[in-house]
Amino acid sequence: MRKPVFRTSVALISFALAALLVAGCSTLNTLGAMLGSQVTFTQPQLQHALNRNFPKEYDKLGGLVSLRLTNPTLSIPYDSTRLRLDFDVGLSALGSSSLATTGHFALSSGLRFDPETRGLHLQDPVIESVDVPALGGVMSGTSRELLSSWLDDYAREEPVYRLDNSLLDRISARRIDSTAIERGVVVINLGE
Structure with a gap:
């Protein structure tokens, strides 16, 4: 029994x-996993944050040209110190009402912590590839300039990932010394 x-x-x-x-x-x-003097973030965590913030639309040149970015896909190669972001892109010019997907572009970038936004921002992003079949596969100077302008604004103003209040409370007594990408994860190194 x-x-x-x-x-x-x-x-x-x-x-x-x-x-x-x-x-x-x-x-x-x-x-994020807190390991002694480090906080780590994985690809799924960053991807989830990106998914919440896209699609995005941008007007440039007083609305003469519009850019729409959708479907961000983030990867963190294990053997690299940079992450990779891929986007679908839609372009339209004055007189064209469609911002349908017209191509794809990819960038690589490091990350930096910005205390003002409490987020991880792109650091030294580089456009790796652009494929826009509607434009013959190659972007025009104006289109490439628009994409580069967006990338500069995005890296400066919008975080890829924003640290939440719970994590900031846990690390509040420490300073953030650096941000790195190591072995397929993002690492925030903490100081005293």
Whole structure:
């Protein structure tokens, strides 16, 4: 008769431990893993933040040219110190009402922490490839200038990932020394 009671107790303890483990994992996923003097962020965490902030539309030259960016895809190559971002791009000029996807472009970039936005921003982004079949596969000078202008504005003003209040509270007594991309993750190095 003791065996059913013992099995029930083991099942309840196992269930409670599993619930604690799941809760702990979700907290790490939300806040980033804190390892001593480092906080790390994974590709899925950054991708989730990007997905919430796109699509984006930009008008340049007084509305003569418009740019629409959709479907951001972020990857962090294991052997690189830069991440890669791919976007679908739509362009339209005055008289054209469509911002449908007309091509694709990719960039690589480091990351930096900006205390004003409390976010991770692109650092020294470089356009790696542009494929716009509607324009013969090559962007015109004006189109490339528009894309470069957007990239400069985006890197300066908009974070790829914004640190949340819970994480900032946990590291508030420390300063952020540097941000790096190492072995497929983003690492924030903390000082005293």
